[in-house]
Amino acid sequence: MTAPAMTAAPAAPAPARNAPHGLLARLPALWPAAMLCVFFLIPFVIMVAFSFYHRVEGGLYQPAFELDNYARFWSPLFTRVLGFSLMICGLAAVFCVVAAVPFTWFLSRTRRPAQVAWLVCILSILSLSEVIMGFAWSILLSRSAGLSNLLVTLGILDSPEAWTPSFGALLMGLCFIGFPYSVLMLYPAVNRLDPEITEAARTLGASPLRGFFTVVIPSLRQAILATAILVFVFTLGCYVLPQVLGKPEHWTLSVLITDQAIYQSNIPFAAALAVFLVLVSLALIGLTLLLGQGRRR
Amino acid sequence: MHELRLQGIAKDYGRVTAVTDVDLAVPAGKLVCFLGPSGCGKTTLLRIIAGLESPTKGQLLLDGRDVTPVPTHQRNFGMVFQSLALFDHLTVGENIAYALRIRGADKAAQRKRAEELLAMVQLPGVADRHVSQLSGGQRQRVAIARALAIDPSLFLLDEPLSALDAKLREAMQIELRQLQQRLGVTTILVTHDQREAMTMADVIVVMGQGRIQQAGAPLEIYRRPANAFVADFIGTGNLLPVRVDGAGLRLGDAVLTASEGLDGLKPGAGATLLVRPEEVQLRPAGEAGPNRVAGTVDFVRDVGNSVEVYVDCAGTRLVAAAARKDLPPIAAGQTVTVELPPESCVVLAA
Numbered sequence: 001m002t003a004p005a006m007t008a009a010p011a012a013p014a015p016a017r018n019a020p021h022g023l024l025a026r027l028p029a030l031w032p033a034a035m036l037c038v039f040f041l042i043p044f045v046i047m048v049a050f051s052f053y054h055r056v057e058g059g060l061y062q063p064a065f066e067l068d069n070y071a072r073f074w075s076p077l078f079t080r081v082l083g084f085s086l087m088i089c090g091l092a093a094v095f096c097v098v099a100a101v102p103f104t105w106f107l108s109r110t111r112r113p114a115q116v117a118w119l120v121c122i123l124s125i126l127s128l129s130e131v132i133m134g135f136a137w138s139i140l141l142s143r144s145a146g147l148s149n150l151l152v153t154l155g156i157l158d159s160p161e162a163w164t165p166s167f168g169a170l171l172m173g174l175c176f177i178g179f180p181y182s183v184l185m186l187y188p189a190v191n192r193l194d195p196e197i198t199e200a201a202r203t204l205g206a207s208p209l210r211g212f213f214t215v216v217i218p219s220l221r222q223a224i225l226a227t228a229i230l231v232f233v234f235t236l237g238c239y240v241l242p243q244v245l246g247k248p249e250h251w252t253l254s255v256l257i258t259d260q261a262i263y264q265s266n267i268p269f270a271a272a273l274a275v276f277l278v279l280v281s282l283a284l285i286g287l288t289l290l291l292g293q294g295r296r297r
Numbered sequence: 298m299h300e301l302r303l304q305g306i307a308k309d310y311g312r313v314t315a316v317t318d319v320d321l322a323v324p325a326g327k328l329v330c331f332l333g334p335s336g337c338g339k340t341t342l343l344r345i346i347a348g349l350e351s352p353t354k355g356q357l358l359l360d361g362r363d364v365t366p367v368p369t370h371q372r373n374f375g376m377v378f379q380s381l382a383l384f385d386h387l388t389v390g391e392n393i394a395y396a397l398r399i400r401g402a403d404k405a406a407q408r409k410r411a412e413e414l415l416a417m418v419q420l421p422g423v424a425d426r427h428v429s430q431l432s433g434g435q436r437q438r439v440a441i442a443r444a445l446a447i448d449p450s451l452f453l454l455d456e457p458l459s460a461l462d463a464k465l466r467e468a469m470q471i472e473l474r475q476l477q478q479r480l481g482v483t484t485i486l487v488t489h490d491q492r493e494a495m496t497m498a499d500v501i502v503v504m505g506q507g508r509i510q511q512a513g514a515p516l517e518i519y520r521r522p523a524n525a526f527v528a529d530f531i532g533t534g535n536l537l538p539v540r541v542d543g544a545g546l547r548l549g550d551a552v553l554t555a556s557e558g559l560d561g562l563k564p565g566a567g568a569t570l571l572v573r574p575e576e577v578q579l580r581p582a583g584e585a586g587p588n589r590v591a592g593t594v595d596f597v598r599d600v601g602n603s604v605e606v607y608v609d610c611a612g613t614r615l616v617a618a619a620a621r622k623d624l625p626p627i628a629a630g631q632t633v634t635v636e637l638p639p640e641s642c643v644v645l646a647a
Binding site (some may be wrong): 015032179194196199201202203204205206207210211214215218221225 | 347348368369370371373375379380383385386387395398400405442445446447556
């Protein structure tokens with residue numbers, strides 16, 4: 001196809017009308033770069049360096065270059081925890097997207113004041129910290145004071161049940177954290193969608209539901225993929241919820257990293273685990289993006 | 298071929314009335330054009346026909362069968378939207394074959410039909426291209442092909458050419474009209490462009506304030522508009538405020554006679570007289586005769602192929618239009634006599 005060559009050609013010789021001159025003019029580009037460097041890149045490099053250090057018993061470490069910390073991964077415990085973390089965060093991402101896409105779609109169809117009210121409510125959830133959310137849900141799902149008491153009153157259950165700690169409670173907690181982000185990520189894309197495309201699908205013989213799946217979902221493909229990745233990465237970093245809502249076998253890699261860094265005082269191993277988690281996440285995101293690109297023509 | 302009948306259609310949004318009292322027959326195989334200014338209810342009426350809005354009152358009869366309760370996706374009415382509403386995630390061919398895919402046709406049949414339709418809209422060989430790679434005019438053709446892919450009982454077009462530039466629009470009007478005549482599909486076109494309506498329609502329905510102001514053949518509407526609203530909207534016209542006098546119609550000092558619409562006028566009442574600019578004759582100053590008014594040339598708009606002369610007749614401005622070769626040299630400030638031939642004067646209902 002010649003199209004890329006044709007569009008690239010005129011772009012090259014045309015100089016930007018207000019090309020930046022001097023340091024001041026480049027500030028808009030330099031500032032974010034500097035911030036990223038100071039708050040992300042430098043700490044990350046320090047962490048990578050620490051992951052090769054040698055641990056000294058008693059909570060200290062000394063500079064070295066050894067791969068022992070990385071070698072320790074290949075124990076059944078850590079590979080199982082890694083697999084579980086990826087699985088539960090992937091599930092949370094899927095559930096969040098499945099819940100948030102129809103929600104955002106219907107939201108975009110309501111009147112403006114209603115939309116604003118809903119978005120404010122959803123934003124206010126974000127003001128709660130993971131700790132508050134975790135304990136709130138652990139109370140709501142508990143036997144003594146939880147929602148099951150309500151079901152007993154309604155006659156659905158015979159006696160109150162404890163729903164936490166459990167896999168389901170943890171998954172629900174992660175979805176609760178991911179959902180507001182999902183809606184906020186999807187909202188602009190859904191709002192930009194031409195309402196006439198669903199009407200066009202209807203005139204062409206698709207029922208509203210059929211039109212939603214054959215036209216709306218594929219049109220939102222990019223936004224849905226981005227949302228799933230965001231929720232996946234975000235929940236992968238949760239380390240309070242698994243401890244509050246899950247049993248020890250539900251603890252994710254983030255919990256183990258916290259445990260190693262804070263309670264075992266093994267900073268080099270915690271750093272190695274963190275680096276490994278980052279690399280695995282990046283690889284998965286890359287793979288997802290690659291698959292998403294491949295399906296697009 | 299199918300015919301559509303609208304009976305007492307009305308649509309309210311809360312206290313706002315979008316359309317009211319619409320009774321109309323859309324004859325089989327004809328192109329009917331809803332023409333009117335923005336906000337006149339023409340798009341609402343089209344959306345009611347498509348089933349995208351439900352009427353507050355009234356019925357839609359397709360070949361005598363009531364289709365008012367039938368949902369959009371079971372009506373089989375092809376529609377071209379103002380935004381075109383092409384599916385950006387699909388190729389051109391997939392866009393056109395979408396309806397066939399929904400109906401469960403196999404891939405080969407979808408492909409064959411898409412290529413047939415692309416040939417029909419004179420856009421062959423682009424089936425595998427992405428919609429975003431097409432120009433505005435090409436996207437237009439794809440939208441038309443997609444709507445025709447279902448062999449629609451009714452073909453509905455909502456200002457389909459409004460996004461195109463003037464030259465392309467004029468060419469597409471002719472092409473679309475010829476396609477419609479060749480297929481013989483009953484078609485409803487919504488537009489605010491009276492030239493487009495005159496070019497394409499068998500029947501023009503002029504709408505204003507949510508009502509049908511007049512429905513009829515294009516030239517009939519042009520020559521004998523039912524009221525001042527229609528006269529003002531279709532073409533340019535001299536709308537002259539006159540007073541009914543014993544002998545005829547008084548405009549300033551002059552007394553005029555008209556051939557149409559004089560019945561039922563009471564002496565002393567006010568009325569509006571319509572004379573199309575191309576019917577107005579300019580004569581040398583002082584030439585007396587019936588239906589003549591003296592005036593001074595105010596401005597001359599010479600656009601090459603035609604000339605418009607604005608004449609001030611005792612405070613009333615008149616426009617005369619003529620081909621350049623039919624007009625003697627004329628300049629602003631000159632005094633002239635304006636003849637309004639009685640056979641081209643139409644008195645309009647207030």
